[in-house]
Amino acid sequence: MRKVLSMTALLALALATGACVDDSSDGGATPGASGGTIKSGLKIAFLPKQVNNPYFTTSDNGGKAAIEEFKGVYSETGPSEASPSAQVSYINTLSQQKTDVIVVSANDKNAICGALNEARQAGAKVVTFDSDTNPSCRDLFINQATAEGIAKIQLKLISEAIGAEGGEIAILSATANATNQNAWIEMMKTELGKPEYSKLKLVDTVYGDDQDQKSFTETQGLLAKHPNLKGIISPTTVGVAAAARYLSSSSYKGKVQLTGLGTPNQMRAFVKDGTVKAFALWNPADLGYLAAWAAASLASGMITGKEGDKFKAGKLGDFTVGKDATVLLGDPFTFNAANIDQFNF
Amino acid sequence: MFKRVFGSWDAVVVVALVAVSIVGAFTIEGVGDPRFWRFVTLEAIPIALIALPMTLIVITGEIDLSVASVLGLTCTVMGQLWVSGVTSLPLLIAISALLGAALGAVNGLFVTGFGLPSLAVTIGTLALYRGLAFVVLGDRAVANYPPEWTTSAIKAIPRTTLPWVILVVAALAVVFGVVLHATPIGRGLYAIGNNAEAARFSGVKVRVTKFWLFVVSGAMASMAGVFWTLRFASARADNGTGLELAVVAAVLLGGVSIFGGRGALLGVLAAVALLGVLRNALQLAYVPANTLTVITGSLLIASVVGPNVAGMLRDRLRRRHT
């Protein structure tokens, strides 16, 4: 018993001395004076929504290629489920590891802000990509396409697939709090108000949580619930792949149209067997590549994130920072049977 | 009594904690730094809060698997109340505590009133309460709390980096510890765990005691929910999913027997800290989270297999000598 008491005392002492220090640590490379070159050895970490998602594997590899070009240090980490509290834990670890820039795709607009701001206070820069946070807790946002552009292309594709007589449509989204999903869905609802889409009616929005199994069963549920459903839009690569798989082996194949944002490799079989006529995406590798170059320019003091800042992003060319410290990659690209074999990601 | 209660296992866990911390501090960069302890304690606070009553419950031979769902439901109710205009933090906290106690009382009623096995009941309420959390908030998240609430929730003790809430946890731990190890109520808990019938005959109010344990468990889980919401500044229906496993793992690792009748709080708290330190240290060392999952599971099994196998060997040796 005496042993236990003294050990407890020792432990308490260790804790007290370990923690009794003013928290004024300043990790990471101090942003240098204005210079035109990327610092070497920058530690840049990619923290996607979830790690076992091929979309993010592709984007993070794009970032890795960029980082190798400017001789930085690349790392990728993240939760295996798209959960914001899990992301917080990784942000804290990255901050302790004195990462120079955390490049993150947020699972929730606000939940990770506290941790991000603590990391920034400790010296890290924060760049969001793919899915933004509240602008107050990040330095830059790399957006793959405008919400309007994505909404426009989704509606155009589903309307073309369904045909002139129109009908009921539904949306199969990812997680309900994902910033990018909600922005796109809002824009889609606005687009639906336009006269050319007057024959389309949005009857339901369901969430597959970016999980294959759940997206699959949600699609099942949609079709069971709405006998007059004519089309499904799934603006998430996991969702559209799962929905396509369900439709292609069911009696609704060809009768209920599907479009969304998907990767060519996952969707190829379904485009060829007629389940899906066309879908859209951008190149996630380019997104990661751009994010890495932006991160490096930020950390090297070449840009600060204010509107009008210009920087070069390797082989992608020059980019300018827009409103709200946002950098735009470009427009979405449409994939269909004619061009799908040209891509491999 | 001290020797029986502060058995050697608690010392083992405490030693392991100190050893891991020291080894980690020397081999992994960042371990042992003030910020490291801050993050470890921030994550450990909800687990510790729930582990305190869970220890007492397991000692009586029962279990409460619904705690994480109580946490989640509390978060969503807090969120919904805030959105509906309840803006007084003390009021929100009070309502949450009452809610948690009520949810715990439901468990207690099923277990002591209807005589149902707590494993099955709390698996049912695990699903029920988590489901209700989703009914309350759906897939939304409430995140527009005033920033002062969040900053004050995670504010550090002056001149340290540790969050002040850890002092509350420490105070509660002392209260629970005194009740468990130095009062007739506590001795009654051990008696119930060892032999409920005999305990009843010696005058211990078995059913009443168990009922109140579940109530306290619910209330503590809801307090953990309040802290969780404020720390992440976000109330979501899936807050805390899976936390019950972490708590049970810590309780078992801390030396509390699943059959009841044995265990002490010191071991449990040390186990909570040990698991937290391990996880954060390994993450700092770039070890993937999967490895930690494997380690946690193996530790759990080893912590029970070890003493069992040791006991069996000892018996066999003793038999050979006689």
Added chain:
Amino acid sequence: MTQRAFVVRELGIGLALVLLVAVTAIINPRFLSAQSVKDLLLGSAILAILAVGQAIVVITRNVDLSVGSILGLSAFATGATFVASPDFPIPVMVLLGMGLGAVLGAVNGGLVAAARVPALVVTLGTLYVFRGLDYTWATGRQINAADMPPAFLRMGTAAFIGVPVLALFAVVVLVIAGYYLHNYRGGRELYAIGSDPAAARLAGIPMGRRVFAAFVTSGALAGLAGVLHAARFGTLDANAGLGSELNVVAAVVVGGVAIFGGSGSVYGAALGAVLLTTIRAALPVLGINPFWQDAAVGALILSAIGLDRALSARVGRRLRKVGGGHV
């Protein structure tokens, strides 16, 4: 008399099922369309197989929380094997999956039977360990349906005289398990062990061996479920089966298998699985906010165990009145 009580129990679930389907079909006739029924059978097949395995373990007064992790490992193993060699014969793959599951189940069984560690603790630990191994093996990879042999995926959705192949698997498993438990001494001994372990040991029942076998069976069935999961969903990552332990235990409890062991049947467990799956599918069709799903499952579990307790108390009183009998 106890026999009658439990037949009543299974009939009760059957009745609830029929009622649910009828009400939902009236509101939305599409619920009874061929596609819908096929989806229901497909969806419940995998859960039913897991429930049969779990029931066998629960009957012996144990529990197996690691089934979700075993399913995940088996599913990923299936995917990885097919990606590496697309011509791998499917029947061999099924046996391989079951074998992997059996080995993992043997770990559980060995610890519970030999080292006398409580099943809750062991399977909680192996839940973590097996899942961790799954994540480590998968290391963030995802196997796409596009990479799997089409014949295998077809098995996941194909039907044989109208009944999905996966459902046929479940029926075969159910019949074999039910027959063994009822007609073989080994099966009946499982009930004895769950009912009163001390008496069972005194009666000379080889408890260690039986409990070990129960866990190996549960593991093997979870392994089979993993292979079928891979066939049904096609796309696999390390999260397959995550969290499914709750659903399996729920199915078993709702199906009338007492959590304290000694009573219940695998038929009830399978029916419980079908009922749970149907509820989840029916809720959106009924227009009920699908967020009520988990709450509904929870309420069902509570009423099921309450009902079982009331039933067994009634039976106990009747037996005592008849004079004698140890319940």
